[in-house]
Amino acid sequence: MAGATSPTTALEVTRGGGFGFVGAAFSTPEKLAEDLTFVRDSIPDLGNQPLPIGIGFIGWLLDAKEDVSKQFIDVVLENDVRAVWLAFGDDVYRWIEYVRSSPANARASHKPLIFVQVTSVEEALLAAKEWKADVIVAQGTEAGGHGGATTPSTFTLVSEILAALPGDGAPPVLAAGGMATGSQVAAYLTLGAAGAVLGTRFLLTTECPYTDAQKAALLAAKSGSTVRTMALDYARGTYGWPERLNGRGIRNKIVDEIEAGVPHEIVQEKYKKGTEANDADYMVVWCGQGVSLMKEIKPVKDVMAELHTDIVRQLQKTQGLLDD
Known part of the structure; x- marks a missing residue:
């Protein structure tokens, strides 16, 4: 974590x-x-x-x-x-x-x-x-x-x-x-x-260092809102994970665009801007399927x-x- x-x-x-x-x-x-x-x-x-x-x-x-x-x-x-x-x-x-x-x-x-x-x-x-x-x-x-x-x-x-x-x-x-x-x-x-x-x-x-925007995304998420993918890593530029692994987080436009074939560098720029702007469509929020049972901070x-x-x-x- x-x-x-x-x-x-x-x-x-x-x-x-x-x-x-x-x-x-x-x-x-x-x-x-x-x-x-x-x-x-x-x-x-x-x-x-x-x-x-x-x-x-x-x-x-x-x-x-x-x-x-x-x-x-x-x-x-x-x-x-x-x-x-x-x-x-x-x-x-x-x-x-x-x-x-x-x-x-x-x-x-x-x-x-x-x-x-x-x-x-x-x-x-x-x-x-x-x-x-x-x-x-x-x-x-x-x-x-x-x-x-x-x-x-x-x-x-x-x-x-x-x-x-x-x-x-x-x-x-x-x-x-x-x-x-x-x-x-x-x-x-x-x-x-x-x-x-x-x-x-x-x-x-x-106490969690997640931003307010990330926590808001968690509060709005359901178990079906998450996905296992490498797209979130591609957006962040972390490419070293062993092939047998991937990550689970909230599905958003980052995942949609990577799956649609949008070049990584374009998504990375959107991720950078989205993180700065607290844009839920282009930020990374790692979480498990139990997120649906969490209702408050x-x-x-x-x-x-x-x-x-x-x-x-x-x-x-x-x-x-x-x-x-």
């Missing part, structure tokens, strides 16, 4: 009982260091404990600039961040190894958990058995932002991965994609997931309280089925 999260967002999620992550893909090592200092300064009683948030990286962007990417990861390790999240690369294991072998890790008082995001059973087995990931994040097709172009639904993918992984010693599996309510999270917990990842739900928060702490209440209520209802 690069560009859609901030240190404040992540910290408020953690304070609310979750585990907040910051998407650092398009940041700089210097800016990331500033952000992590802000988080530590915001928790006066933290002491020598690790920072209670995680940092997410995009694999192919790490591959593109090796030296800078190592600086990124070293900053994370030197600041004792609790977890590192890796996704969307052709050589993710290379960066898992670097996290584990970097001299900065040897100096750190806390060894970060490694989350690996997967979009297929094959990827999950590789991450669990060979890479020894600490946590597997199973992302289905309903997810907003980038993901597998041919990935099945979150429910199907999570079910397949849980069936494929060995029962003893397997890392916890988190469900990701399309969720916006506590009831949905509860459904995945009863399915066997160890937890759930919500992204789009936190776009409609006061509220602080992260209120979202977390709402999710917790809904999860507990739904699980209690499920218990009632056994009582009957």
